[in-house]
Amino acid sequence: MPARFELNGVFLSGPTYKVGLMLALAGEPFDYVHVNLMAGEHKQPAYLARQRYGQVPLLVDRNNGRHLCQSAAILEYLADTLGKFGGATLDERLQAREWLYWDFDRLAPSIYRSRGIRAGFFKGGEETLELCATNAALALKTLDRHLSGSNWIVGENATIADIDIYGVLVYAADAAVDLAPYADVTAWVKRLEALPGFRRPTDLLPPQSRAAA
Ligand SMILES: N[C@@H](CCC(=O)N[C@@H](CS)C(=O)NCC(=O)O)C(=O)O
Known part of the structure; x- marks a missing residue:
């Protein structure tokens, strides 16, 4: 079936x-x-x-x-x-949605673009790669600050906000972005990778x- x-x-x-x-x-x-x-x-x-x-x-x-x-x-x-993964309350659902919009505005464009240029899928020179690196660093600072003291992006459990943002950061290395300086982000990455399934x-x-x- x-x-x-x-x-x-x-x-x-x-x-x-x-x-x-x-x-x-x-x-x-x-x-x-x-x-x-x-x-x-x-x-x-x-x-x-x-x-x-x-x-x-x-x-x-x-x-x-x-x-x-x-x-x-x-x-x-x-x-x-x-x-x-929808969030436990209406407030959590709304926050998860905020983070989805934030990702598409602040994080995903820089990582996906840089990865695409480096892989030869998109055209782009040094200037674009530098802009991507600057924007990725700014976004990662925001995320790292937010995750300080929290296991998940929203509430007490993983939500679609975590899944969505992980689906960008999993390609960080391909975009030449080092996550090591962002200790709370790297701890969260490990937590997500330990989820069943x-x-x-x-x-x-x-x-x-x-x-x-
Ligand atoms: N905002 C869309 C973006 C989807 C997207 O960019 N898909 C790319 C592949 S990663 C694609 O289909 N590219 C071909 C095209 O846009 O013509 C989403 O999140 O689903």
Whole structure:
């Protein structure tokens, strides 16, 4: 029987990993469909009809036929529908949402861009790399300060805020960003990696389509 969830993505994609990690931590098996970005599959009408932005990830919930786009919105959907990692109270849910927006504004652009330039996926010179490094350092200072004395970003347990932000920082080394100076961030990284079901990107997302185990 097919799994409830079908994750369409690319194994090198941070946003795809965020969704895969959420499913893994929630104990939800998923069928994985590789989208061939190199061949432009994501810009073809058949794919655009399912993912209006022409991007990965795309999550299909086969229980109700929903097609979900935008990794942060997908994390919120999964937290709601699975009743996991959403935060214990309305205030925690609101704070988790704040951190998702913060990530997409302050952290993810610098790490993902720098990683993409270094891997040859995007064009960019020294000036851009320096700006990315400066912005990443500023964002990491904010996160480190926030995590001082707290195990998790919001409340007493892991939430989608942790999953979302980890899904960026897991690529820090690829962006030449050293997390070592941020002691509270590095302790939090270890805590997240110790959660049951945790998988690193290379263990979670294969380079080709794969049915759920
Ligand atoms: N804000 C989106 C970003 C998704 C995104 O940037 N996906 C990239 C791969 S990592 C993509 O599909 N790139 C191809 C394109 O934008 O044409 C999300 O979080 O889902």
